[in-house]
Amino acid sequence: MINQAYRLIAPKQIRTDFVDLPIDDENVVVRPTYLSICAADQRYYTGSRGRVVMKQKLPMSLIHEAVGEVVYDPKGEYDVGTNVVMIPNTPMEKDDIIKENYLRTSKFRASGFDGFMQNVVSMRRDLIIPFHVESRVAVLLELTSVVMNAVENFKLEAHERKDVIGIWGNGNLGFISALVLKKSFPDTKVIVFGVEEHKMAYFSFVDETYLINNIPEDLRVDHAFECVGGRASETAINQIIDYINPQGSITLMGVSEKPVAINTRMVLEKGLTLLGNSRSNYDDFKKSVELMEKYSDVCEYLSTIISEEVVVQSIEDMHRAFDDDLNNDFKTIMKWEI
Template sequence: MLNTVYRLVAPRTFEPVVVSQDTAGKVVVRPTHLSICNADQRYYQGTRSKEVLAKKLPMALIHEGIGRVVSDDTGTFQPGDAVVMLPNAPVETDEFIAENYLRSSRFCGSGFDGFMQETVVLPPERVVGLPQDVNREVAAFTELVSVATHAISRFDAMAHGRRERLGVWGDGNMGFIVSLLLHLRYPDAKIVVFGRNASKLHDFTFADETHLVDDVSGVSLVDHAFECAGGEGSVAAIEQIIDRINPEGTVSLLGVSENNVPINTRMVLEKGLRLFGSSRSGRDDFEATVQLYRDHPEVLEYLAALVCSVSEATQIADIAAAFESDIRKPMGKTVIQWNL
């Protein structure tokens, strides 16, 4: 089958290329809604190192997306089914290491073509069915929600049982999603969110407490914490977490930083803290997330608050326009209605 792939060939420059793909034993999906991630922006703007750009480009961007099944050689799906596409492509299994941590796994939009294609050809295990009536604009960033699902499942397995106060540092997209999922997963716990922007914190209507990070002196300590700040905010967030967490608490690190982050290991040792990182997600996390959509349809209503803008792409110029608009957004997700 011939397929058109829309690749980033240089910062801010997209070009179409026609490739031949084998569909035997695969599911052919027509993307309908794609969502831009900060990682996509780093490639688009060329803020990654020259060595990384030279190694990974040209490459189709975007690893968050949904679509409709065009055909399925395996009979797993029917034409027209709404599905979410899984970007992680493991080539092996390991008894102890999850698919998203195997160094051999391939990841769409990070060294391998992402979902900016006319059609996406995937093995059936890299596709998960969606409810037919799901909000497509929200479902577009199911991958991001699945990362939060993954982090919380790891926390659930690692943390001790006192979970009366759970703290989340970060008032951006990941902080919003993690806080929301914690609220649903642990209804008896108090969800306490720490952020820098008062107007963003106002959107965390499901949280029990919200606090600005520069005014926490009278705030009770938390039992466990999730760091969702990322970037330059990681340093201050981790420092404050170590200060504001009870002994033997667990700290989940989700924020991505391009630079090394110093950590006060003296207090980590004194308090007996456990720090662990979470990145990406696997099929189990996607399935759990879609099941969450079915069991708690209100979660989609909450997540709809993160849809900042929706742009239609019918030509290459529209792709660049969507990325440029995404740069200027105050918060939330830029969704592309994909019609190329």
């Protein structure tokens, strides 16, 4: 079957490539319906990943956050038109200890091989999950699953005193982290710390919010989630170290392209635990689907961080979506009609 893949070939240059899409008795063919732009996609699109990385990765279809509808299932397990979320992490082996999203052999869409900016995608059936919520909100399942991965890790590693949890960062990741934590620990006080005051109004479901330059001196948290990333993560992590109680855990989620300096002296003095988290797996997606389907208010809250929906019917529309995203407060999604 001939498929069309829309590949980034250089910064801000997208080309249509005609590629062969193998059809076999196992994989399910899915047509993307909604795609969501991530900061990682923007780093490729704008060329900020650096010349060496860009040369290694391109040409490549972007986007790893997507939902779609089944157009062909050779086994007939899924009806045509079934809405499914597509899991971008593709494990190549199984380990009894290491989660598949941390295995170095796993492949990840839009990071080394084609993402979901295609007409149709051939998916292993263990990498799709049906859902029954609005697709334009379900497209946020991938980011929700990343948070779910971090929260599940937090449950396993953090000590039992969880009276106060602080979240540094009031962007997309911070918003979804706060939402999942409030549902996971309803009796815990969740506090969000950020730098953009106008965004704080979106966090109506948390207990308190503070700008990072206006935190009460006596405020303390038992555990913290760092959702900042980039160079600013250095400031965020060190501020967390100042405000966290001894033997608390710091869940690191923000991605930084360059190393950041951390106050290890106080990490040692306070006996802190730093938990690294990245990506997600099938179980995380499954729990995220269950979360959205169980709590209607979760979908309502998530819909508020969709800053713009761009109908994509051409490559020009793709460029517009990526360009607009740079100026949007929260998520830019693409309704895929190409």
